[in-house]
Amino acid sequence: MASIVAATNIDFHRLHQALSQSAPHSKGTISRFSDLEARLDETALRIAVDGKVKNIRRASTNSQPSLLPLDFVPNDIRGGRLPLTTYQARAQVIRDHAEFRQRVSRLLADPYADQEFSPYVEGNIYAGFPAPIDEARMHDFHAHGWPERTDIIEAIEDVRFRELGKRIVACERPDLLSDQQHSRWQS
Numbered sequence: 001m002a003s004i005v006a007a008t009n010i011d012f013h014r015l016h017q018a019l020s021q022s023a024p025h026s027k028g029t030i031s032r033f034s035d036l037e038a039r040l041d042e043t044a045l046r047i048a049v050d051g052k053v054k055n056i057r058r059a060s061t062n063s064q065p066s067l068l069p070l071d072f073v074p075n076d077i078r079g080g081r082l083p084l085t086t087y088q089a090r091a092q093v094i095r096d097h098a099e100f101r102q103r104v105s106r107l108l109a110d111p112y113a114d115q116e117f118s119p120y121v122e123g124n125i126y127a128g129f130p131a132p133i134d135e136a137r138m139h140d141f142h143a144h145g146w147p148e149r150t151d152i153i154e155a156i157e158d159v160r161f162r163e164l165g166k167r168i169v170a171c172e173r174p175d176l177l178s179d180q181q182h183s184r185w186q187s
Contacts, residue, residue, distance in 0.1 A: 042103075049107045056104055105129070121163045134158045141165060146173045 040048070048055040075081050094101060105128070118124050130138065134156050141152045146169070153165035169176055170185040177185065 042107075045103060046107055049104065056108075058108060121160050124160055127160070130158050130161055134161055138165075146176060150176055 045056075049057075109128075117127075137152055137156050138161060141149050141156075144152065149165070150169060153162055153169065156162040156165060166181075170181070174182060174185070
């Protein structure tokens with residue numbers, strides 16, 4: 001199942017409540033995200049992800065209801081519609097805190113931990129996010145011409161995305177493949 005963290009839906013007040021209930025030593029106003037992140041132990045973060053009120057939730061990207069641009073969200077949503085700047089600021093806070101994202105990703109992945117690793121790239125495509133350096137390489141891949149793309153593919157560290165890049169070259173420009181690569185794709 002493809003899913004993303006509905007990061008812009010994090011309710012910092014509810015996270016603080018979950019924190020206060022599970023970690024009594026950390027009462028008080030949390031005004032900065034770094035304070036919140038530092039005080040959220042694994043139990044409090046697990047409550048935010050898996051508790052009765054899910055402050056951090058999964059949103060399926062390949063099922064209904066679809067994820068849509070903010071302009072398509074009705075004005076009468078439960079809890080009211082916040083200004084776009086509020087959603088952008090929340091997303092930026094999360095984007096800026098890699099350790100927090102990693103902790104949340106690990107907790108969101110836990111229910112799927114017993115699934116077997118697929119020998120096919122399609123079965124593992126949602127196994128994690130690419131590293132920032134690989135994201136940059138993927139952007140470079142699309143920004144450069146075909147001859148440069150083969151070198152960029154070899155630099156991609158994540159085997160899933162390297163494999164997909166090789167597939168693209170094999171389908172679109174088989175003339176760029178070595179004899180060994182060509183025979184691999186023929187079999």
